[in-house]
Amino acid sequence: MRAITLGSFAGIDGLGFTDWPEPTPGSGDEVVTVRAVALGPWDLNATDGYFASMGGASDFPQQQGWDFAGETTSGRRVLGFVAQPWMGTGSLSERIAVPAALLTDLPEGLSWSQGAALPVCALTAQLLVEGAGVSEGDRVAVTGAAGIVGGLAVQLARARGLRVAGVVRAADAEEARRLGVETVLDTTGTLEHSLGDWAPGGVDACLDTAGLGSSVAAGVRAGGHLLTTVPGTLPAETEGITASVVQVQPDPGTLAALARSAADGRLTVRIAETLSWDEYRRGYEMLRAGGLRGKVVLTL
Secondary structure, three states, X not given: OEEEEEOOOOHHXXXXXXXXXXXXXXXXXXXXXXXXXXXXXXXXXXXXXXXXXXXXXOOOOEEOOOEEEEEEOXXXXXXXXXXXHHHXXXXXXXXEEEEHHHOEEOOOOOOHHHHHHOHHHHHXXXXXXXXXXXXXXXXXXXXXXXXXXXHHHHHHHHXXXXXXXXXXXXXXXHHHHHHOOOEEEEOOOOHHHHHHHHOOOOEEEEEEOOOOOHHHHOXXXXXXXEEEOOOOOOOOOOOOOEEEEOOOXXXXXXXXXXXXXXXXXXXXXXXXXXXXXXXXXXXXXXXXXXXXXXXXXXXX
């Protein structure tokens, strides 16, 4: 069978199709025929050896891909993301073996592409909102609020009754408003002052999906929370606030609830482009160009 693999840490040029062995399911595994795989920044990072520098696989070839939606041999529609994809066994293959305990049912109201677009981003957004330590009516700033994870965080925060400010570029202001932010703050401004104007005394939490770090930390009130999805961007000094990096893991139960919300229309799944997996290079190039407001999905 075919798989998209990485043959060297040469960026996108290191990617290609490989004749890959059929999966050998272990005890408790199910074989999934992959229908769609969504790409994220982490997929692009993998091509440059980012995860190898953190203890991931350094031998080749490495199977690529995290998120997926597909169908088991019994006909069950499922979604999820592979455990430890940084170890070189990913989802960009015609068939994969996945522990059954990590699979989530894909609701009939969602397409393969929508299902593949959910797992990593939606679970990350959920972790951000849950870790914010906030209650209904509290004020939360979301950086990158028009982005993929940021946009989901905005929607989840609003669903909990939080007041949300979106910290975005001017070009993304309308998209952030469409997703539900109460006010828009420009990333080119002095964010400490902008956040203070909107939330005197500071916001209760900042969900930083853009890696703005210290420029937003000063706008968080004493006792508040700063959570980021970008490792290495937390400010050196975080006196008076709790600061942490969110790291996502497979969570089938939480993902099932998020998928139901998407199927019911309570959570919008945005897809920027759906491509055949033969067009994988174009998908990776879109990631490299940046500025995406939805997922790039490869269909098999």
